Amino acid sequence: MGITKTDLFSTEQNAMAHMAKVLGHPARIAILQYLFRSTTCINGDLVQELGLAQATISQHLRELKEIGFIQGTIEGVSVCYCINPEKWAEFSQLFGVFFDDYYVTQKSNCC
Amino acid sequence: MGITKTDLFSTEQNAMAHMAKVLGHPARIAILQYLFRSTTCINGDLVQELGLAQATISQHLRELKEIGFIQGTIEGVSVCYCINPEKWAEFSQLFGVFFDDYYVTQKSNCC
DNA sequence: ATTATTGATCGTAATATTGCAATATAATAA
């Protein structure tokens, strides 16, 4: 099939999985880490930095933007991309809660 | 293509992405959350709990086990699955560091 | 021994993802 049965799961579970999925590619991890440090934040730099084609980078940027990890501002001919601070904090918290939930709700370690 | 160019990225970036990718499916999120709370931790319960076929659950469990999120112990005919505490702590920390890295290394918010 | 029961694996169909060349678009410069 290849299609995920999203209707079997809660909105939160689907959202969590979607967020993780977007982080599930090394190019997107690398883009985010590059944006952490970038002062210029011009899209074109990324094509130099990573070894991927411009079209491929553009696609990854779109995915990161769609879910909200990053935001883009048009600056003349180029586009300035950077982390979306509000969303970043939100996602960071969601992941934290997910991982901590194990410690909070744990009943017994039966194996 | 459909193949990820892992050689373009660091071991850490690939590891991070792989970990996120495994979390990138709602069934696997649901399985983990179920294991948080389970006291019996028998595999078969998951087939009842989620609405997926046994073969599908088994595949998801394998992925979770391969990367180390969970561990399985054979108990006669059935298999007892639960969170791997050491790995859980490790992965939790890696995600934390990744998200916090933004705040630590941030130079300027240029857009 | 025979027959459930449990869970893993195999094979396969349907769909998704990755990557890139080619092309389109949009803003500025000459």
Added chain:
DNA sequence: TTATTATATTGCAATATTACGATCAATAAT
């Protein structure tokens, strides 16, 4: 206007993922 530069989109090929029926291997119950 025309060229140039920067990014987005489209279309496609290759590969990966998701899901499940069928089957297999191992133990348990009869």
